[in-house]
Amino acid sequence: MTVSENALSAQPTRSQGYWSNVWRKLLRDRVSVACMIVLAVIILSAIFAPLLTSYDPAIGSVVQRLKPPLTDGYILGTDELGRDMLTRLLYGGRMSLIMGILPVLLALLIGGTLGTVAGFVGGWTNTIIMRATDVVFAFPSILLAVAIAGALGSGLLNALIALTVVLIPPMVRVTESATTQVRSLDFVEAARASGAGGLTIIRVHILGNILAPIVVYATSLLSVAIIMSAGLSFIGLGTKPPTPEWGLMLNTLRSAIYSQPLIAALPGVFIFAVSLSFNLLSDGLRSAMDMS
Amino acid sequence: MTDQGLTPPQTVPALSATSLNKTFTVRENGLGKPARYVHAVSDFSFDLPVGSTLGIVGESGCGKSTTARLLMHLVKPDSGQIRLSGEPVSRAKRDLKQFRRKVQMVFQDSSASLNPRLTIEQSITFAPMVHGVSLRAARETAWRLLDRVGLDPARFTGRYPHELSGGQRQRVNIARALALNPRVVIFDEAVSALDKSVEAQVLNLLNELKAEFGLSYIFISHDLNVVRYISDHVLVMYLGQVVEQGPVDQVYATPRHPYTRALLASMPSPDPEQRTMAAPITGDPPSPIDLPPGCRFAPRCAFAESICDTMPYELRHGETRVRCHMADPKLGHSKAEVIQ
Incomplete structure (x- = not known):
């Protein structure tokens, strides 16, 4: 009995895949949609900053220092050197977002690989990777980031390295525990019993099943990383003036906290909004992905 | 030839x-x-x-x-x-x-x-x-x-x-x-x-x-x-x-091993006439960690004797193979005829 060519080429009833289901569920959650809109607006305006403002973020006018918001020509006022706040916040978003997102992506790549290997191979490999992770885990993350960035010297690359190193251990743990769970399921055993190699099994059977918890976790790490990178810049271990960056702006505007509290708080508002949005989005993702 | x-x-x-x-x-x-x-x-x-x-x-x-x-x-x-x-x-x-x-x-x-x-x-x-x-x-x-x-x-x-x-x-x-x-x-x-x-x-x-x-x-x-x-x-x-x-x-x-008999006796049968009258099985199987030195079924077996403290071999019995001392009268189990 052979299946006719017609039957093969006919499109079978294809069900909704897992990820399109997650997406539909996410769109039904109002909080998640609001978070995605906030993030999209901030990210897009940071990318297209030159189109949205005509000021140069590094050049100010001494006579226009610390103008309150809604002053003529300066929608969000000016900073302590007379530079347009809106312009600096938009351009600053570039650095802050990059320094928040890039370490998480790197940690996801490195930590995810280590965790998958540890979970899938098990035995001694697992013990070595997990115990090494525990050593890094033993330090409070923000202190460790400060210590590493301090030891390497200030600078963007060093801050990036410090943040990545700090974010790897939790990523390894989450990936390892997810992999260990999936590995013991019968379909992995069945794949092994059909002669598939380790890499094929990881690619086809493991990754698809551990992606959900990892994506949720990475999203929640984004909110932490944004705050940590701002923190590093705030204490002078990240971005250097005059480059705009939210954490650094908080620092330089400290002196204005009594004269123009609204201006001084603005970078914090942006950090807060982005961090909170990522955090709530990760909650929304978690419940959207929680279906069997 | x-x-x-x-x-x-x-x-x-x-x-x-x-x-x-x-x-x-x-x-x-x-x-x-x-x-x-x-x-x-x-x-x-x-x-x-x-x-x-x-x-x-x-x-x-x-x-x-x-x-x-x-x-x-x-x-x-x-x-x-x-x-x-x-x-x-x-x-x-x-x-x-x-x-x-x-x-x-x-x-x-x-x-x-x-x-x-x-x-x-x-x-x-x-x-x-x-x-x-x-x-x-x-x-x-x-x-x-x-x-x-x-x-x-x-x-x-x-x-x-x-x-x-x-x-x-x-x-x-x-x-x-x-x-x-x-x-x-x-x-x-x-x-x-x-x-x-x-x-x-x-x-x-x-x-x-x-x-x-x-x-x-x-x-x-x-x-x-x-x-x-x-x-x-x-x-x-x-x-x-x-x-x-x-x-x-x-x-x-014709189950020959006492355990097989017990298993079959516990089997729900639609026909009451088919019920086997075999030694009821008592207790739980011992932990596979601490095994008895001899026959592993001996602690639960109704026919266990001193010879059962040694490990029985698989004995051929026509087309079946049984791991029980009773399967061969020559081994000295007093109830050997029970399973003949």
């Missing part, structure tokens, strides 16, 4: 095992406590003739599943040999891959044995593609097999496992196991989770497939009625050992 003409034609079994042993190490804690061993499978031997079905029965925890995993080479035996069509199987990578084409397995949990992120078609085509079959050919096989196990390919190939019923999923698992065109299929409690009417349909399907594809089956179950229905030979396990094996009719009609 030559010697060859005198010897009866030897049929090579599809799958056979000789003296398989597997012990797992249990470490209670790291504080100097000596490691302890779980004797999961001891001195396990059988032959599976081509085209037949071997049923393996026993209580839970008696090593049935470990046996399946040993036969699949998913765990490594401590000693003993597995032969496929008479050829010893080495653990070299290439040999194993070839072995896995020929021996496939269907698991108990129909939903855990299908990847929830893959469509039915992707699940079935996975194994053939691992062995280098083209996507097109693998898809064609998947469609043909789905159709054969009674699922409309046009409706089911694009679906995900959670959208199917337990019976449908188990049919998919059967199609998946057949996709590599194996010689032997091992069913590890494969119908136990299905309800009775679906179970009967699946069992009939299995019998049809066996004839159609020239398969041999190893059928592991705790359900004695199912094993009797589907098997040609049956093998009774107790605490990792084979206590009795033989043709299913003989073992069910």
Whole structure:
């Protein structure tokens, strides 16, 4: 009995895949949609900053220092050197977002690989990777980031390295525990019993099943990383003036906290909004992905 | 006439095992406590003739599943040999891959044995593609097999496992196991989770497939009625050992080992006249960690005597093999005539 060519080429009833289901569920959650809109607006305006403002973020006018918001020509006022706040916040978003997102992506790549290997191979490999992770885990993350960035010297690359190193251990743990769970399921055993190699099994059977918890976790790490990178810049271990960056702006505007509290708080508002949005989005993702 | 003409034609079994042993190490804690061993499978031997079905029965925890995993080479035996069509199987990578084409397995949990992120078609085509079959050919096989196990390919190939019923999923698992065109299929409690009417349909399907594809089956179950229905030979396990094996009719009609009798006595029978009056089984099986030195069934056996403190051998009794001192009067067990 052979299946006719017609039957093969006919499109079978294809069900909704897992990820399109997650997406539909996410769109039904109002909080998640609001978070995605906030993030999209901030990210897009940071990318297209030159189109949205005509000021140069590094050049100010001494006579226009610390103008309150809604002053003529300066929608969000000016900073302590007379530079347009809106312009600096938009351009600053570039650095802050990059320094928040890039370490998480790197940690996801490195930590995810280590965790998958540890979970899938098990035995001694697992013990070595997990115990090494525990050593890094033993330090409070923000202190460790400060210590590493301090030891390497200030600078963007060093801050990036410090943040990545700090974010790897939790990523390894989450990936390892997810992999260990999936590995013991019968379909992995069945794949092994059909002669598939380790890499094929990881690619086809493991990754698809551990992606959900990892994506949720990475999203929640984004909110932490944004705050940590701002923190590093705030204490002078990240971005250097005059480059705009939210954490650094908080620092330089400290002196204005009594004269123009609204201006001084603005970078914090942006950090807060982005961090909170990522955090709530990760909650929304978690419940959207929680279906069997 | 030559010697060859005198010897009866030897049929090579599809799958056979000789003296398989597997012990797992249990470490209670790291504080100097000596490691302890779980004797999961001891001195396990059988032959599976081509085209037949071997049923393996026993209580839970008696090593049935470990046996399946040993036969699949998913765990490594401590000693003993597995032969496929008479050829010893080495653990070299290439040999194993070839072995896995020929021996496939269907698991108990129909939903855990299908990847929830893959469509039915992707699940079935996975194994053939691992062995280098083209996507097109693998898809064609998947469609043909789905159709054969009674699922409309046009409706089911694009679906995900959670959208199917337990019976449908188990049919998919059967199609998946057949996709590599194996010689032997091992069913590890494969119908136990299905309800009775679906179970009967699946069992009939299995019998049809066996004839159609020239398969041999190893059928592991705790359900004695199912094993009797589907098997040609049956093998009774107790605490990792084979206590009795033989043709299913003989073992069910005249069980020789006290454990087999107890098992059969506990079997629900529709006919009250058929009830066997055997020694009732008492207590739980001892922990496979602290095994009795002699016969493993002795602590629960109604006929246990001092001789049972030594390990009994497998004794031939016609076509059946029994691991019991009572099977041979010469061994000195006073109740030896009980099982004659």
